[in-house]
Amino acid sequence: MMKSMRDGFGEALVELGKKNPDIVVLTADLADSTRVKEFAETFPDRFFQVGVAEQALVTVAAGMAEAGKIPFITSYAVFSPGRTFEQIKVTAALSDLPVKIVGSHAGFGASMYGATHQSLEDIALMRVIPNMVVVSPCDYLEAKKATIAVAENGKPSYLRLARQDSLVITDENSKFEIGKAVILRESKDPQVAIIGCGPVLAEALAAADELKDIGIEVMVINNHTIKPIDDIAITNAARICGAIVTVEEHQVMGGLGSAVAEVVVQGHHVPMEFVGVKDVFGESAKTYQELWKKFGLTKENIIESVKKVIIRKNS
Amino acid sequence: MEIDINNLESISGRVRRNILEMVYKAGSGHPGGSLSAVEILVALYFGVLESDDRFFLSNGHVCPALYSVMAEKGLIDKSLLASYTELGSSLQGHPEKTKLKGIENTSGPLGLGLAQAAGFAAIKKGSYIYCMTSDGEHDEGNHWEAVNFAAKYKLSNLIQIVDKNGIQIEGTVEEIMPLGNLKEKYLASDWNVFEIDGHSFDEIFDSISKARDKKDKPSVILAETVFGKGISFMESNPDWHAKAPNDEEFKKAMEELK
Numbered sequence: 001m002m003k004s005m006r007d008g009f010g011e012a013l014v015e016l017g018k019k020n021p022d023i024v025v026l027t028a029d030l031a032d033s034t035r036v037k038e039f040a041e042t043f044p045d046r047f048f049q050v051g052v053a054e055q056a057l058v059t060v061a062a063g064m065a066e067a068g069k070i071p072f073i074t075s076y077a078v079f080s081p082g083r084t085f086e087q088i089k090v091t092a093a094l095s096d097l098p099v100k101i102v103g104s105h106a107g108f109g110a111s112m113y114g115a116t117h118q119s120l121e122d123i124a125l126m127r128v129i130p131n132m133v134v135v136s137p138c139d140y141l142e143a144k145k146a147t148i149a150v151a152e153n154g155k156p157s158y159l160r161l162a163r164q165d166s167l168v169i170t171d172e173n174s175k176f177e178i179g180k181a182v183i184l185r186e187s188k189d190p191q192v193a194i195i196g197c198g199p200v201l202a203e204a205l206a207a208a209d210e211l212k213d214i215g216i217e218v219m220v221i222n223n224h225t226i227k228p229i230d231d232i233a234i235t236n237a238a239r240i241c242g243a244i245v246t247v248e249e250h251q252v253m254g255g256l257g258s259a260v261a262e263v264v265v266q267g268h269h270v271p272m273e274f275v276g277v278k279d280v281f282g283e284s285a286k287t288y289q290e291l292w293k294k295f296g297l298t299k300e301n302i303i304e305s306v307k308k309v310i311i312r313k314n315s
Numbered sequence: 316m317e318i319d320i321n322n323l324e325s326i327s328g329r330v331r332r333n334i335l336e337m338v339y340k341a342g343s344g345h346p347g348g349s350l351s352a353v354e355i356l357v358a359l360y361f362g363v364l365e366s367d368d369r370f371f372l373s374n375g376h377v378c379p380a381l382y383s384v385m386a387e388k389g390l391i392d393k394s395l396l397a398s399y400t401e402l403g404s405s406l407q408g409h410p411e412k413t414k415l416k417g418i419e420n421t422s423g424p425l426g427l428g429l430a431q432a433a434g435f436a437a438i439k440k441g442s443y444i445y446c447m448t449s450d451g452e453h454d455e456g457n458h459w460e461a462v463n464f465a466a467k468y469k470l471s472n473l474i475q476i477v478d479k480n481g482i483q484i485e486g487t488v489e490e491i492m493p494l495g496n497l498k499e500k501y502l503a504s505d506w507n508v509f510e511i512d513g514h515s516f517d518e519i520f521d522s523i524s525k526a527r528d529k530k531d532k533p534s535v536i537l538a539e540t541v542f543g544k545g546i547s548f549m550e551s552n553p554d555w556h557a558k559a560p561n562d563e564e565f566k567k568a569m570e571e572l573k
Contacts, residue, residue, distance in 0.1 A: 024438075048437065048464075048468070050460070050464055051460070051463060051464075051467075053460035053463065053464070055426075055430070055456060055457035055460055056430050056457060056460030056461050056463075056464050059427045059430030059431055059434070059457060059461065060430045060431070060433055060434035060437070060461065060464055061434060062420075062430075062431050062434060063371075063420070063430065063431035063432060063433060063434020063435040063436075063437075063438075064434040064435065064437065064438050065434075066412075066419060066420060066431065066434070066435050067434070067435045067438035067439050068438070069438055071434075086424055087427060087457065090421060090422075090423070090424050090427060091420070091421065091427055091430075091431055094411060094412075094413070094421045095411075095412045095413055095420070095421045096413060
């Protein structure tokens with residue numbers, strides 16, 4: 001099934017709105033494309049359209065959180081948190097207020113719009129801020145669960161969403177808990193742990209299938225929470241597999257790969273390879289798949305990295 | 316609320332001395348803007364704020380004035396003032412909500428406070444929400460985003476007081492970034508506007524009382540003040556934006572504040 005994460009988010013938000021009168025939603029002229037239109041129509045008194053004004057989006061929401069509300073604030077990730085780093089740090093995180101920053105069209109989702117609209121830095125920006133929780137779900141169903149989980153965690157939180165319809169790789173029964181990584185693929189004697197987040201995990205699962213065909217067993221881990229990171233799951237994976245490949249639709253610097261490496265170097269040392277964007281900007285393309293290919297985020301790139309890390313592990 | 320203006324004037328005198336002592340002892344801080352804001356803050360804390368009302372400080376660097384007024388009001392212990400900016404103190408160099416009970420918001424980086432206050436006001440419609448800003452921070456885009464928001468949502472319970480002292484870090488507001496006619500800008504943005512002398516208690520109370528009676532629009536009180544008010548060599552001199560007095564200057568300033 002192909003479905004978009006932002007739809008999962010929008011549906012969860014309406015459910016939340018019915019249950020909790022403290023949920024309010026603000027958007028910066030992007031109600032439709034961030035999928036908060038249904039919430040706006042269902043709860044007009046709890047919806048605020050701030051205009052193309054991302055700085056106000058964050059700071060007004062912080063004031064609402066001071067008044068006891070749980071604001072979800074939506075824009076494209078390039079604008080918020082892209083433009084709003086200081087506002088998020090000072091008015092939301094420093095006061096530990098439960099403002100929920102929802103960055104849509106993250107990664108290469110806005111493929112046609114070019115580098116200005118492609119957010120490959122947002123995880124790095126958000127995870128350096130104390131108090132901040134950073135969640136990057138992998139599909140429609142997980143986005144739904146993650147939305148409900150961040151609404152209830154009482155913390156400033158960043159929820160990273162993709163624009164495109166993507167393969168649903170979890171199911172209704174898959175567990176989702178903030179800070180707890182999920183094993184998507186196990187095997188008897190895995191040689192490498194592939195640890196990823198976001199829709200690109202579908203490529204990791206496809207890579208695992210092909211690798212199995214050529215006799216290479218791997219484990220695939222969905223590390224949906226970048227902060228607080230599940231250091232126990234990562235250290236265990238390092239111990240069991242002896243090598244790690246990280247996969248993310250984000251700059252490798254400061255992103256999931258860096259976060260995993262920080263755990264590995266302080267715990268069980270193993271060789272690592274990083275699949276992600278390597279310190280370059282994106283560009284326009286008709287589809288995000290073309291960009292995944294150009295910037296090295298496909299199944300083929302993952303397979304290549306797995307082979308490389310096995311050579312390093314055995315040398 | 317029965318208000319004794321003479322009493323407020325003597326409180327203001329003590330607040331000014333506290334500010335000088337704090338900045339002198341800390342060896343850092345922002346005396347100019349703190350001194351210009353004294354009457355506005357004293358008026359709010361001693362004659363305006365009622366139980367459900369809230370005050371948001373936007374230009375957080377003038378917190379020596381805020382902390383001193385809170386101490387005079389008995390909201391914090393006076394002995395705390397001496398700890399301003401010291402390691403472990405609840406009186407941070409810029410105010411932090413989680414460190415100091417009794418304040419609404421964390422502030423310092425300019426242009427954010429009006430939006431915080433507007434967000435709060437949009438939720439707490441039954442209370443009056445006051446926000447002090449500076450004229451210098453009107454350079455910030457974030458501030459004007461909040462101006463639009465407050466007008467759109469008709470936040471008549473939001474009352475902004477601009478400490479219009481005419482000075483910012485590197486010079487006068489007129490030199491650094493002229494703001495044009497602020498009154499006309501706010502009127503054009505669908506706000507009620509009042510222009511007052513920001514050191515006159517009568518004018519502060521009168522304008523606030525009128526602003527509270529307004530319906531459908533937020534209000535702004537443009538309060539003309541003197542940067543560094545009360546200390547001759549600091550008055551209207553941008554050098555005193557963020558500078559602590561030396562021993563001699565401190566002595567001279569305290570003489571003038573007697």
